[in-house]
Amino acid sequence: EDQVTQSPEALRLQEGESSSLNCSYTVSGLRGLFWYRQDPGKGPEFLFTLYSAGEEKEKERLKATLTKKESFLHITAPKPEDSATYLCALTFRAGTALIFGKGTTLSVSS
Amino acid sequence: ETGVTQTPRHLVMGMTNKKSLKCEQHLGHNAMYWYKQSAKKPLELMFVYSLEERVENNSVPSRFSPECPNSSHLFLHLHTLQPEDSALYLCASSQDSQGWDSPLHFGNGTRLTVT
Numbered sequence: 001e002d003q004v005t006q007s008p009e010a011l012r013l014q015e016g017e018s019s020s021l022n023c024s025y026t027v028s029g030l031r032g033l034f035w036y037r038q039d040p041g042k043g044p045e046f047l048f049t050l051y052s053a054g055e056e057k058e059k060e061r062l063k064a065t066l067t068k069k070e071s072f073l074h075i076t077a078p079k080p081e082d083s084a085t086y087l088c089a090l091t092f093r094a095g096t097a098l099i100f101g102k103g104t105t106l107s108v109s110s
Numbered sequence: 111e112t113g114v115t116q117t118p119r120h121l122v123m124g125m126t127n128k129k130s131l132k133c134e135q136h137l138g139h140n141a142m143y144w145y146k147q148s149a150k151k152p153l154e155l156m157f158v159y160s161l162e163e164r165v166e167n168n169s170v171p172s173r174f175s176p177e178c179p180n181s182s183h184l185f186l187h188l189h190t191l192q193p194e195d196s197a198l199y200l201c202a203s204s205q206d207s208q209g210w211d212s213p214l215h216f217g218n219g220t221r222l223t224v225t
Contacts, residue, residue, distance in 0.1 A: 043218045097158070101152060
């Protein structure tokens with residue numbers, strides 16, 4: 001069973017059409033949840049870290065939220081340049097390596 | 111130059127070749143990592159070095175051999191690879207590896223094709 005599940009696997013939006021990406025997890029004792037953005041041919045780029053339920057972080061059109069079972073990455077009025085694969089990763093025990101999800105590939109068309 | 115730099119960007123090698131991937135970080139971080147990224151699969155951790163000492167090896171086949179001569183440089187030596195080793199190999203660095211609380215900063219990877 002996957003410990004980190006991202007959905008949907010792929011998402012197509014029109015420019016300006018807001019939506020959310022989901023990252024659900026089954027581990028207990030979450031220490032930190034990370035969101036990364038990965039453009040084709042590039043390495044993942046760090047976006048946010050969330051540490052506790054109820055926490056929110058924002059950057060431009062992106063807002064990340066965290067509950068006890070999942071995290072959402074909300075994209076408000078997306079633009080074509082927001083097209084990328086968004087990766088979720090978490091750590092749940094001191095000294096335990098990051099666990100990554102498979103990612104959501106977002107395509108925004110104008 | 112800033113960030114994490116990986117060379118080469120692309121590599122094609124036969125199964126009997128020996129090659130090396132290089133990574134350099136200019137962020138003053140203490141920990142460096144090798145990850146493997148394959149299509150439709152989560153990133154797989156291969157090796158972790160903290161202050162130049164290997165602290166984690168996720169049961170990677172011996173045909174992959176890491177080397178960390180100092181806190182800024184990391185190598186991955188490859189020999190006798192298999193076609194299923196074809197993937198994007200990503201190097202990353204972070205301030206601290208022990209608690210996995212610091213975000214990772216990735217290079218742009220080496221796209222490896224084994225023929």
